[in-house]
Amino acid sequence: MVHRFSITLTQLSYFTECAKTLNMTAASQELHVAQSAVSTAISHLERSLGAALFIRQHSKGLILTAAGEALLRDTHRLFGLLSDTIETIQADQEEVRGAITIACFHTLTPFVLPQLLRLLQERHPNLTVEVVEGDSEENLAALRGGRAEIAIGYDLTAPDGIEQEFIAAVPPHVILHTDHPLAQRGSVALAELAADPLVLLDLPDSREYFQRMLQEAGITPHVKYRTKNYEAVRSLVAMGCGFSILNQRPRIEETYTGSRTVIVEISDDVRALHVTVSSLAQVERTARARAVATAVRELLTPADSASDM
Missing domain, CATH: 1.10.10.10 (Winged helix-like DNA-binding domain superfamily/Winged helix DNA-binding domain)
Incomplete structure (x- = not known):
């Protein structure tokens, strides 16, 4: 036929x-x-x-x-299968080549992406990597719409039709300005900050995660400032505008303002987030996607402390 x-x-x-x-x-x-x-x-x-x-x-x-979204999903599936077939036919079957688009969660980008791209470039020089950045909702839409083949983010939700691979746990912490009365403490209970204004990292699903954490500690947070920018949160806290809760921990204390923040552990039993690598559940990962997932696992192995995130 x-x-x-x-x-x-x-x-x-x-x-x-x-x-x-x-x-x-x-x-x-x-x-x-x-x-x-x-x-x-x-x-x-x-x-x-x-x-x-x-x-x-x-x-x-x-x-x-x-109709366009349906065709896009199947086209990416078709191109992925075709690329894998071509790769297996080529003489060097260990070589990963072609192009892949990675969706990366905004606040994870500066912590993970530079090292990831360098590792992929060294290991797979014939692999072309493009990156789209977004919040959790935008990255899920990129996966479902076929605009990205794989996504690096957090387990903020458990979306239908998405396969999430848990890579590393990243517990939350409080950040305070250096003159805050609790800044010299090793840990604090969230209830001790009930009267303080909150600087909220205002991203979809992220804000619900932080607000739920405070509510479970019996606090109705007074959100004084909201921003979608991770470094803006740190700078606002450093200038004494309130406290905040974050998960990523930069290696430096100084902010863009020149002032510093102090990281204090949370003594409450709070939920840690996990860095995840996600893809469509019904689509088998291509060699390119598997190469990216392997590189992320190697960069964020359990042996690495969360403080290095």
Whole structure:
């Protein structure tokens, strides 16, 4: 039986780049082809499938339709299987090559990503790595939409259809400005900070994690400042604007303001987060994804203390 398809790999390649950038001009630049070629390929693909893949917004880019999201998931699965087949046929079967997009949680990026990219470059020089950054919701959307093959984040939720590999536990801690009355303590109970204003790391799922922790300690937190920026949290605390709770522990005490913060352990029984490597549960990881997961495990082995995070 002869299989005939009305769509081509080139059309699918152009489609996936458009889905990643959500902009035909940006996609054409990444593909090094004329924008008209990209537009024509997408139009032919939609006609062949009998469905719109994008909603075109004048001067505002593209939005994937439900049909587009379904095609994107299966296209990434197809490309992954094809790449793995090619890799097994090549003479050097130990070499990992091709391209992979990693979604990384915002606040983990400066702690994990530089070392990870260096290790991957040394170990797999023919592997091209692209990175998208986001909060937990954005990274899950990137996985489900096929814009990322693997994600590095936290076990803030247990989402359906996502396989989470737990890598390392990262317990929370309190940060205080250096003149705070409790700054010289080795540990504090959260109840001791009940009257203090809170500087909240205001990211989806993260904020609920911190607020729930305080509520379970019997505290109704007075959130004075909110920011999505990890270093802004540290700087606000260093300037005496309140206390905060974080998980990552930088190797330096100084903030962007030049002032310092003090890390104090939490004596309460509080939930630690785990750094995770996630991918779609129904899609077998490619050699590229397995290489990334292996590198993350090696960088964040249990032998490494959480204080090095």
